[in-house]
Amino acid sequence: MSPSRPLDAPPDASATATALRTDLAGDLRAGDAGRQVALCGWVARRREHGEHLAFVDLRDRSGVVQCVVDGASDLRSEYVVRVTGTVRDRPEGTVNPDLATGEIEVGDCAVEVLNAAEPPPFPVTDRVDADETARLRHRYVDLRRDRMQRNLLVRATVNRALRSAMERQGFLEVETPLLWVPTPEGAREFVIPSRLRPGEFYVLPQSPQLAKQLLMVAGVDRYYQIARCLRDEDLRADRQFEFSQLDLEASFVSQDDVLGFVSEAVLDAAQAVTGERPGEIPRLTWAEAMGRFGSDKPDLRAGPELVELGEVFAATGFRAFAGAPCIKGLRAPGHGDLGRNRLDALTERAKGLGAKGLVWLRVADGGALDSPVAKFLSDGERAGLVGATGAAPGDLLLVVADERRTVEIVLGQLRLDLGRPPVNEGPLALTWVVDFPLFEGLDPAGRPVPAHHAFTMPHPDDLDLLESDPLSVRSQSYDLVLNGWELGSGSIRIHRSDVQAAIFATLGISDEDARARFGFLLDAFRYGAPPHGGFAVGLDRLVAILAGEDNIREVIAFPKTQSGADPLTGAPAPVSPRLLDELGVRVLPPPT
RNA sequence: GGUCCCGUGGUGCAGUCAGGAGUGCACGCCGCCCUGUCAAGGCGGAGGUCGCGAGUUCAAAUCUCGUCGGGACCGCCA
Numbered sequence: 001m002s003p004s005r006p007l008d009a010p011p012d013a014s015a016t017a018t019a020l021r022t023d024l025a026g027d028l029r030a031g032d033a034g035r036q037v038a039l040c041g042w043v044a045r046r047r048e049h050g051e052h053l054a055f056v057d058l059r060d061r062s063g064v065v066q067c068v069v070d071g072a073s074d075l076r077s078e079y080v081v082r083v084t085g086t087v088r089d090r091p092e093g094t095v096n097p098d099l100a101t102g103e104i105e106v107g108d109c110a111v112e113v114l115n116a117a118e119p120p121p122f123p124v125t126d127r128v129d130a131d132e133t134a135r136l137r138h139r140y141v142d143l144r145r146d147r148m149q150r151n152l153l154v155r156a157t158v159n160r161a162l163r164s165a166m167e168r169q170g171f172l173e174v175e176t177p178l179l180w181v182p183t184p185e186g187a188r189e190f191v192i193p194s195r196l197r198p199g200e201f202y203v204l205p206q207s208p209q210l211a212k213q214l215l216m217v218a219g220v221d222r223y224y225q226i227a228r229c230l231r232d233e234d235l236r237a238d239r240q241f242e243f244s245q246l247d248l249e250a251s252f253v254s255q256d257d258v259l260g261f262v263s264e265a266v267l268d269a270a271q272a273v274t275g276e277r278p279g280e281i282p283r284l285t286w287a288e289a290m291g292r293f294g295s296d297k298p299d300l301r302a303g304p305e306l307v308e309l310g311e312v313f314a315a316t317g318f319r320a321f322a323g324a325p326c327i328k329g330l331r332a333p334g335h336g337d338l339g340r341n342r343l344d345a346l347t348e349r350a351k352g353l354g355a356k357g358l359v360w361l362r363v364a365d366g367g368a369l370d371s372p373v374a375k376f377l378s379d380g381e382r383a384g385l386v387g388a389t390g391a392a393p394g395d396l397l398l399v400v401a402d403e404r405r406t407v408e409i410v411l412g413q414l415r416l417d418l419g420r421p422p423v424n425e426g427p428l429a430l431t432w433v434v435d436f437p438l439f440e441g442l443d444p445a446g447r448p449v450p451a452h453h454a455f456t457m458p459h460p461d462d463l464d465l466l467e468s469d470p471l472s473v474r475s476q477s478y479d480l481v482l483n484g485w486e487l488g489s490g491s492i493r494i495h496r497s498d499v500q501a502a503i504f505a506t507l508g509i510s511d512e513d514a515r516a517r518f519g520f521l522l523d524a525f526r527y528g529a530p531p532h533g534g535f536a537v538g539l540d541r542l543v544a545i546l547a548g549e550d551n552i553r554e555v556i557a558f559p560k561t562q563s564g565a566d567p568l569t570g571a572p573a574p575v576s577p578r579l580l581d582e583l584g585v586r587v588l589p590p591p592t
Numbered sequence: 593g594g595u596c597c598c599g600u601g602g603u604g605c606a607g608u609c610a611g612g613a614g615u616g617c618a619c620g621c622c623g624c625c626c627u628g629u630c631a632a633g634g635c636g637g638a639g640g641u642c643g644c645g646a647g648u649u650c651a652a653a654u655c656u657c658g659u660c661g662g663g664a665c666c667g668c669c670a
Contacts, residue, residue, distance in 0.1 A: 053627040186670040233669045453670045
C-alpha cells in the first residue's frame with residue numbers, strides 16, 4: 001500500500017494548539033514561513049556540526065520537522081522538548097524532498113527540555129524491525145514509530161467511516177453487556193466469578209449475538225455497535241483473545257438488504273483509507289466457491305481456479321482415476337521447474353489433507369507432459385487435460401481424484417500453497433460467499449452440526465428437506481471474504497417458533513435442552529419477534545489489510561502474544577488469596 | 593494437545609551444518625572534534641550469564657536432552 005494514499009484531512013491548527021504549542025510539527029509547510037511557532041514533541045534525531053550549529057528533528061504525532069539550534073549537546077534521543085522559533089524557507093540546495101516538511105525548517109530555536117529520557121530500548125524507526133517481545137514490553141515506545149502511528153490512524157479512520165455509514169443508513173448504536181451469561185455453544189468463553197454470588201459466573205461475550213436479537217424484539221429496528229468480542233481460543237496472526245467487530249442487526253430485512261448495509265460500510269471504509277472505492281462486491285455461492293477455489297473463503301488473487309476433469313477422464317484406463325466420483329485439476333503457472341523433492345513434498349501435503357494421492361505433470365517445452373503417470377494416459381486424455389486447464393510450457397499440473405469434497409479441499413489448499421500472495425499485497429479482493437449449507441456435517445452421534453448457529457434461517461426453497469436430507473439444506477447465511485481472510489459472517493435468523501422447533505429437532509435438542517440453553521431468547525420470541533438478520537465484520541482484519549499489515553497485532557495498540565500474555569503489564573497474573581476467598585474461587589495446584 | 597522456525601553486548605545480523613580464547617559487521621550509547629546536515633561526518637572508548645539447566649568431550653555459542661520465551665501453522669475458533 002502506498003504511503004501517499006490519503007487518509008484524512010489533518011486537524012486544523014486551531015484544533016491542535018494548546019497552552020504549550022501553536023502547531024503540530026509535521027503540519028508545517030512553506031506557507032507557514034515567517035510564523036513564530038511553538039512545538040512540542042520528542043527528539044527523533046540530532047545532527048551536530050560543532051559548538052554553534054545543530055539540527056534537531058522534532059517528532060510528534062503528525063510527523064517530524066527540522067529545527068536549527070545553536071547547540072544540542074544537552075539533548076538526547078527521545079527527550080521531550082518544547083521548541084520555539086520561526087518557520088523559514090530552507091537555504092538554497094538544502095531542501096529535503098523526502099520529507100513532507102522538507103521545504104522549511106524552524107530557525108532561531110529556543111529549546112526547553114520538558115522531560116529527559118533514557119535511550120530507547122530499540123530504535124524508534126521503521127527501518128529496523130525489533131524483536132516483537134521487546135516491542136510489546138515497551139509498546140509506548142513502539143507506537144511512536146511512523147508505521148504504528150499510521151496504523152492507529154488507519155484504524156480510527158476505518159472506525160469513523162463504519163460508524164458514519166451505519167448512522168447514515170439509519171442504524172442506532174446500542175451498547176450490550178460485557179458480563180453475560182454462560183452458553184454451551186460455540187467458542188470457549190472467558191469466565192468471571194461473581195463476588196456477590198460466589199460459585200456463580202458471568203462470561204465475557206464471544207459476540208453480542210443474542211443481545212442484538214433481543215434488541216430486534218425490542219423494536220430497535222436497526223442496531224449497530226463496534227463491539228469487543230472475547231474468545232478463549234488459541235491465538236494466531238489473525239486471531240486475538242479480544243477483537244472488535246462492526247456488529248449489526250436489522251428487522252424486516254432480506255439477505256440482500258443486509259449485504260447492502262455491510263457493503264456500503266466496508267466500501268466506505270476502504271475508500272476512506274485508500275482514496276479509491278472498490279467496485280461492487282461480487283457474490284459466489286458456497287458451492288461455487290468450493291467448486292472453483294476449494295475454499296469457503298477463497299483468495300481470488302491466488303492464481304487459476306480448479307478445473308473439472310471428469311469428462312476428460314470419463315473412459316480412462318488409468319486405475320487411480322477410473323471410477324473416481326470426482327476428478328479435478330489445478331494449473332500452477334511457472335511451477336514446472338519444481339524438482340522431485342518439492343513434488344514429493346506436495347504429494348505428502350495432499351495425502352496429509354486427505355487425498356489418496358496426487359498426480360503431477362510438468363508441461364515441457366512443446367507441450368509434452370513430463371510425469372510418472374503420463375504413460376498411463378491416452379493421447380486424447382493428455383490433450384484434453386492441457387486443453388481444459390489451459391496449460392502452457394513451464395506450468396505444473398496437479399490432479400486429484402477422490403470424493404468431491406476431498407478433491408476440492410486438497411486442490412484448494414495446494415492452490416494457496418503454490419500461488420497465494422501475502423494477504424496484504426495487491427488490490428482488495430472482496431467477495432461475498434452466500435448459500436452456505438445449514439449443517440456442516442454429522443457429529444459422532446450422527447446428528448447434523450450447525451455451520452453457523454442454531455438460529456440460522458434455512459433457505460426458503462429447502463425447508464422441506466430438513467427431515468429427509470438435512471445436509472443438503474442451504475441456509476440464509478453469508479460470509480464476507482477479503483484476500484482469503486474471513487472478514488465476517490452473518491445470517492437471517494429464525495423468528496418463527498415452528499421452524500425453530502424443526503431445527504432443534506433435527507439437531508437433537510429437546511425442548512428442555514433448548515429451554516435450558518436459550519430460554520431467555522425463546523421467551524422473548526414469544527412476545528413478538530420481527531423477521532431479522534445481521535452481520536459482524538472483523539474490524540482488526542479489515543484494518544490490517546487496509547493498513548498493509550499481515551498480522552492483526554500490528555493494528556492493535558496493546559495486543560497479546562501467541563501464549564496470551566502481555567509483556568508490558570505482565571498479564572495474566574495471580575491475584576491475592578483474599579480476593580480469591582471473596583470470589584469463592586480456589587486454585588488447584590499445577591498439574592505434575 | 594501437536595509440527596516447524598528463532599533466541600549471540602541496548603538494537604539488527606554473521607558465526608552453529610564441520611566443537612578449539614566472546615571472533616566479526618552495521619546501528620545505538622559515552623567522550624572529543626566539526627557552521628548546512630537530514631540514516632550527517634571524523635577519532636577514541638565502554639558495553640556479553642551466546643535465554644536457562646543438565647549431558648557428551650581434553651575443550652561447547654556450536655553436538656545431545658530438557659526447559660523457558662517469541663513466532664508460523666494444525667487441532668481449536670457455532
